[in-house]
Amino acid sequence: MSRLNSFRELEHLRERLINQRKSITTTVMVCGGTGCQASQSRKVIDALQNELSKQRLEGQIRLCVTGCHGFCEQGPVMIIEPDNLFYCHLTAEDVLDIVSQTLIKGKVIQRLLYTDPVSGKKIEKVANIPFYQMQDRQILSQNLMVDPCSIEDYIVAGGYSALAKVLKGTSPEEVVKDINDSVLRGRGGGGFPTGRKWAECREAPGKEKYVICNADEGDPGAYMDRCVLEGNPHLVIEGMMIGAWAVGANKGYVYVRNEYPLAVEHTRVAVNQAREMGLLGNNILGSALSFDIDIARGGGAFVCGESTALMASIEGKVGEPRAKDVHAVVDGLFHKPTVLNNVETWANVPFIMLKGPSWFSTKGTARSKGTKILALTGQIKNTGLVEVEMGTPINTILHDIGGGSVSGKQIKAVQIGGPSGGCLPSSKFDLPIDYDILTEAGSMVGSGGMVVLDENSCMVDVAKYFLTFLQDESCGKCLPCRVGIDRMLEIVNEITEGKGKLGQLELLEDLADTVSQTSLCGLGKTAPNPVLTTLQYFRDEYETHIREKRCPAGVCKALIKYYIDPEKCTGCGVCMRGCPQKAITGVKKELILSIQPCVRNAEFAEVNANLKRLE
Amino acid sequence: MQQYVNVSIDGAIVKAQKGASVLDTAIEYGICIPHLCHVPNLSDIGACRLCVVEHVVNGRSRITASCTLNVEEGMTILANTEKIRRLRRNLAELLVAQAPNSRAIQDIAMRCGVTEVRYPFRNEDCVLCGRCVRVCSDVWRANAIGFVGRGKDRHVEFPFSIRPDFCKHCENCRQLCPMTITPCPGPMTSGNERLCGGCESQRMTNDDYPGSCVWCKLGENFGCGRYSGNQTR
Numbered sequence: 001m002s003r004l005n006s007f008r009e010l011e012h013l014r015e016r017l018i019n020q021r022k023s024i025t026t027t028v029m030v031c032g033g034t035g036c037q038a039s040q041s042r043k044v045i046d047a048l049q050n051e052l053s054k055q056r057l058e059g060q061i062r063l064c065v066t067g068c069h070g071f072c073e074q075g076p077v078m079i080i081e082p083d084n085l086f087y088c089h090l091t092a093e094d095v096l097d098i099v100s101q102t103l104i105k106g107k108v109i110q111r112l113l114y115t116d117p118v119s120g121k122k123i124e125k126v127a128n129i130p131f132y133q134m135q136d137r138q139i140l141s142q143n144l145m146v147d148p149c150s151i152e153d154y155i156v157a158g159g160y161s162a163l164a165k166v167l168k169g170t171s172p173e174e175v176v177k178d179i180n181d182s183v184l185r186g187r188g189g190g191g192f193p194t195g196r197k198w199a200e201c202r203e204a205p206g207k208e209k210y211v212i213c214n215a216d217e218g219d220p221g222a223y224m225d226r227c228v229l230e231g232n233p234h235l236v237i238e239g240m241m242i243g244a245w246a247v248g249a250n251k252g253y254v255y256v257r258n259e260y261p262l263a264v265e266h267t268r269v270a271v272n273q274a275r276e277m278g279l280l281g282n283n284i285l286g287s288a289l290s291f292d293i294d295i296a297r298g299g300g301a302f303v304c305g306e307s308t309a310l311m312a313s314i315e316g317k318v319g320e321p322r323a324k325d326v327h328a329v330v331d332g333l334f335h336k337p338t339v340l341n342n343v344e345t346w347a348n349v350p351f352i353m354l355k356g357p358s359w360f361s362t363k364g365t366a367r368s369k370g371t372k373i374l375a376l377t378g379q380i381k382n383t384g385l386v387e388v389e390m391g392t393p394i395n396t397i398l399h400d401i402g403g404g405s406v407s408g409k410q411i412k413a414v415q416i417g418g419p420s421g422g423c424l425p426s427s428k429f430d431l432p433i434d435y436d437i438l439t440e441a442g443s444m445v446g447s448g449g450m451v452v453l454d455e456n457s458c459m460v461d462v463a464k465y466f467l468t469f470l471q472d473e474s475c476g477k478c479l480p481c482r483v484g485i486d487r488m489l490e491i492v493n494e495i496t497e498g499k500g501k502l503g504q505l506e507l508l509e510d511l512a513d514t515v516s517q518t519s520l521c522g523l524g525k526t527a528p529n530p531v532l533t534t535l536q537y538f539r540d541e542y543e544t545h546i547r548e549k550r551c552p553a554g555v556c557k558a559l560i561k562y563y564i565d566p567e568k569c570t571g572c573g574v575c576m577r578g579c580p581q582k583a584i585t586g587v588k589k590e591l592i593l594s595i596q597p598c599v600r601n602a603e604f605a606e607v608n609a610n611l612k613r614l615e
Numbered sequence: 616m617q618q619y620v621n622v623s624i625d626g627a628i629v630k631a632q633k634g635a636s637v638l639d640t641a642i643e644y645g646i647c648i649p650h651l652c653h654v655p656n657l658s659d660i661g662a663c664r665l666c667v668v669e670h671v672v673n674g675r676s677r678i679t680a681s682c683t684l685n686v687e688e689g690m691t692i693l694a695n696t697e698k699i700r701r702l703r704r705n706l707a708e709l710l711v712a713q714a715p716n717s718r719a720i721q722d723i724a725m726r727c728g729v730t731e732v733r734y735p736f737r738n739e740d741c742v743l744c745g746r747c748v749r750v751c752s753d754v755w756r757a758n759a760i761g762f763v764g765r766g767k768d769r770h771v772e773f774p775f776s777i778r779p780d781f782c783k784h785c786e787n788c789r790q791l792c793p794m795t796i797t798p799c800p801g802p803m804t805s806g807n808e809r810l811c812g813g814c815e816s817q818r819m820t821n822d823d824y825p826g827s828c829v830w831c832k833l834g835e836n837f838g839c840g841r842y843s844g845n846q847t848r
Contacts (some may be wrong), residue, residue: 063689136684301765318762323661323683476743476762476769478662486767487734514705517678518664 003278006286007164010155017156026103027081029144033068033227034262035384040091041076047095059102064153067143067231067266070385071131074114079144079535084125086469087112116262117381117403134401136363136389139347143231152272154234160279162350163238166245167287175246175353176202182357183369184349188214188305188342189420191368191435197339201247201329204337204482209249211240212333212340214310215256218302219418220469222449224373225343226318227385229256229263233270233345237293239346241284242353244291247339252291255310256465267295285318302419302473305349306521307340309475320475321521342447344373347409364390368434372445378415378452379405382408388431391432398429398452405454413453413537417446419466419473420526422533423459442533444526458555459538460545464492466530474523481524488531496556500546509535620688625695637681637692638666648694649703649727651710651719652744653682656792657753662745665706665723669693678702704728714739715808719793724810736808740794742770747788757781760788 004010030036030045045065052058052614069077074088080102087098087109094112101107113122114129123129145151154160166175180195213236228234240252254271256263271293274280282290296314298304304319311333313319332338348370352360361369368390374397376386381403388397398404398411405411413423422443424431431437435445453462467489476482488511489506512528512535519525535542544550551559565570577585618633622639631640636659641648651663659682669676670684671691681694693699707727712734714720720742745762748771752758759782763772773779789795798811 303765323680325679325684472766474766476764476766477660477666479706479709479742482743482766482769483713487709487712491736510705511709514702514709518667518680518702518706520661520664520680 003276004285005278007590010164010285012308014155014158014161015051017152021062021156021527026061027064027102028061029064029066029079029081030078030089031067031069031070031075032065033072033143033230034223034260035068035072037262039075039089041435043092044076044078044090044095047092048099050416051095051099055099055104057099057103060413064145064147066146067148068140068227068277070135070137070140070227070383070387071129071382072384073382079126084127086114086124086126086129088114098162112274130403131384131386131403134396135387136386138351139228139232139235139344140373140385140387142235143227146232146234148231148233149269151234151270151277156233158354159234160238162354163279164285166242166353167285167289170353171324172246172248173204175242178357179246179349179352180357182352182360183367184307184343184345184352184360185368187344187348187372187448189417189444191439191445192342194345197329197341198243198246200327201337201339204330206337207248208251208334208336209247210333210336210338211243211247211249211252212310212314212338213240213252213254213343213346214305214307214340215254215260215267215343216298216305216310217260217343217447218305218473219420219447219449220298220466221377221415221451222375222418224375224385224448226260226263228343228373229254230266231511231562233263233267234274235350236343236346237270237274237280239349240293241279241289241291241390242349243339243341245289245345247337249339250290250292252293253296253314253333254293255296255298255304255314257300257304264295264297271295277278301475302469302481303475303521303523306523308521310340311338321523322476323520342458344448365432365434365437365462367436368445372433372448374433374448374450376402376450376452378450379407379411379451379454379457381406388433391434393430393432394424397428397433397450402452405452407454407456409455411452412455412457413462415443415451415453415462415466416449417444417529417532418449419470420444420522420529421449422529423444423462423537424533425537428537428546442529442536444529456553456555458551459534459541460492460496460551461553461555463531463534464496466490467492467527468521470527474527478518478520478524481519481521481527484511484519484524485527487511488515488528492531493540495545497558498545498549498552498556500542502546504546505535505539505542620686620690622686622688622690622692624692631686633686635686637668637670637684637690639682639685640686641681641692641694646694648681649707649723650682650721651742651793652746654746654750657746657749660745660749661685663706663710665703665710665727667699667702667706669696669699695705700728708732710742711810713737714742714794715810716740716798716803717794718796718798721798721811729794729810732810738803738808739803741771742793743771744793745771746791746793747771749786750791754787755783755785757783757785759783 006114031041071077076090078087078090081532086337097109103110108124110122116123126132145157164481176198179198184194185191186194215225215229254267280292300320303309304313306321307328308324309319309321328338328340354586363370371384371387371389373387378382386401413425415423424443428441438445471485471489474481491508512532516525516528544552549559619630620633622629622631624646629644638648638653648666650666653659661680661683664680666681667678668681670679704727707724708729711720711724712732715736716738748760753762759779760771760773764768764770
């Protein structure tokens with residue numbers, strides 16, 4: 001690859017690549033994202049590659065291993081263009097059929113098509129699948145088109161044209177103004193206006209400035225940053241370059257967690273490719289911008305997603321937050337002005353610069369603009385990544401896109417925003433995805449993780465889960481976060497074990513308020529949210545646990561009571577043999593068996609299964 | 616030349632040295648904001664959070680630790696509101712429940728108005744205030760001890776648990792440790808921990824003004840800013 005020295009050379013390269021690809025009649029896009037790789041998509045890709053080279057079809061059919069398509073539930077998935085065909089749940093055995101039937105003869109293989117769970121009909125085209133239909137995919141749609149390890153793919157898809165446009169004739173002030181006008185807000189959780197952040201950093205004194213991409217995503221059930229970085233690292237790099245131009249930085253860092261090996265690898269490849277082409281380095285495309293990116297790998301601490309801890313980690317110090325009374329835009333990495341944005345925020349920047357701020361600000365609600373990628377997980381049918389316009393009601397996401405709960409039971413609550421967010425009950429499902437409205441309801445958009453909980457979930461148990469996570473991930477520097485979360489967990493544990501007392505809920509609320517107000521960093525300040533929202537919306541469940549010593553959802557093991565229904569018992573004695581505690585006594589084949597209180601443990605659940613079988 | 620800024624702390628307009636922290640300024644003027652991890656002449660990390668104050672910016676109050684907050688011209692600080700007293704009391708309660716076996720901690724709890732402890736006592740040996748770690752690194756530049764582990768497992772330790780050659784045996788870490796001051800009736804055994812409340816005399820006489828300094832004996836032993844003249848350097 002030769003170095004690109006001017007804007008014209010970039011355009012020439014793009015034209016040349018498009019001409020080269022004219023002979024290709026069909027493109028097969030197989031998802032190589034983490035979700036599909038977990039469903040063995042690698043085998044499908046290898047088999048397809050073999051088959052294509054065996055049949056000498058490589059000239060006309062291009063196999064493109066892309067990033068995440070979003071519909072992880074149906075993985076491994078494949079899209080065949082130009083027919084817009086969608087195949088799902090693929091195995092390596094299907095490859096032969098796909099090549100001989102679909103790719104050569106153009107026939108559609110019915111058994112590989114997606115079945116709509118509502119109508120039961122097979123759907124051929126991607127555009128007709130409700131999961132995709134209801135979304136507004138701006139960032140994720142690019143994931144389908146490019147091979148993340150190929151800069152050519154990205155350039156063919158129009159990549160780096162936003163950068164060229166900016167460097168050609170937009171001053172840094174105008175870029176900041178455009179981002180400001182677009183009302184883009186930080187996608188990492190806080191929702192701070194990106195334009196204001198950039199403007200403050202631009203005005204901060206000092207020659208040396210930094211831009212950082214925060215890809216230390218650690219929320220349980222959230223993986224949108226991972227998929228964007230894995231699927232389209234050049235988009236993020238381009239966004240960072242525009243940001244660097246705007247604030248006057250010439251060094252950038254991508255802080256990505258080491259647990260995302262594919263994201264680390266793809267970013268590394270992308271940075272190297274960009275360097276080779278002269279898109280990173282001195283005088284990029286012949287302009288005044290000199291900028292380079294380093295990759296910093298995180299060691300797996302959730303707290304390192306917090307901006308000051310992240311910077312400490314890059315500096316080589318212990319990843320602990322520090323007081324943020326002076327903002328990072330003035331005193332950040334190495335005590336220099338620093339702009340830190342989330343992966344998704346950076347990914348939005350090239351689109352805004354290319355299509356204009358007004359294009360962006362027409363989408364969304366009054367104070368939250370653009371689109372947001374959400375990770376739908378939990379008890380929902382269509383698990384996957386969803387990109388919707390801001391302001392889409394939660395109901396639409398859960399039912400129209402998500403397809404309702406897996407069990408068919410009612411969805412009881414949805415935890416939005418990960419451990420820092422809160423649980424919203426079904427009565428709040430008409431709320432739109434909007435930074436301010438969700439915060440008002442006690443939750444937050446956060447990074448965009450949506451964990452769906454159905455009737456089988458116990459809300460006290462959910463609070464316990466998030467507290468356990470946070471207690472484990474707290475850095476331990478400040479007292480309220482370290483001890484406060486631990487004490488909250490202690491109380492919640494007591495409640496789930498049936499040792500709860502009546503005044504404890506008030507104590508829990510008081511403590512949660514103290515922790516959220518006095519903690520040092522964002523982790524501690526938002527840590528009580530899961531407890532506070534479950535207390536606010538599901539207080540009756542807590543009270544049932546305390547007063548009646550009963551878990552309505554039957555989740556809290558210590559509160560499950562077993563009994564033998566004398567009308568149904570046939571005296572078969574299966575339960576007697578199954579109980580490791582010998583808690584069931586009686587004579588086999590006689591209709592009188594009795595159960596004694598015993599140590600309730602995990603094995604006892606098996607006995608329960610036996611009892612149920614008897615019924 | 617020394618530069619000064621005007622700061623309003625609890626309504627009193629005071630002249631503060633530019634670059635000083637709000638806590639230092641308050642202590643200098645005799646407005647006592649309870650604190651534990653802060654030691655004069657050591658860097659502040661804001662670990663104990665006892666020194667929380669309300670920082671009023673454009674009519675909106677933000678709660679933050681005063682030891683890491685630097686003074687600025689025209690700043691408004693409220694160190695003794697109902698809200699702050701409640702938060703401080705809750706923090707002191709957490710602290711004393713964690714480590715009741717220290718007169719210093721018991722006294723802080725008393726001064727912050729803790730009258731009952733709603734959590735089971737734990738009787739731990741360390742409250743992770745980090746005084747020892749910072750005196751080792753800031754004053755002696757030895758770095759012989761540091762924090763190890765995360766969250767609940769965080770503790771103070773020598774590198775690889777062995778006293779290193781560069782430890783200067785200055786014993787400053789021990790001198791500054793709040794846990795070395797035993798409660799008056801002697802150490803509490805496990806299971807017999809309580810909120811001692813023995814130092815009623817140290818308690819603020821008037822609840823309306825708990826921020827005023829009573830020159831408590833505790834402060835002398837404990838490196839309170841008012842006694843910084845006697846501080847070992």
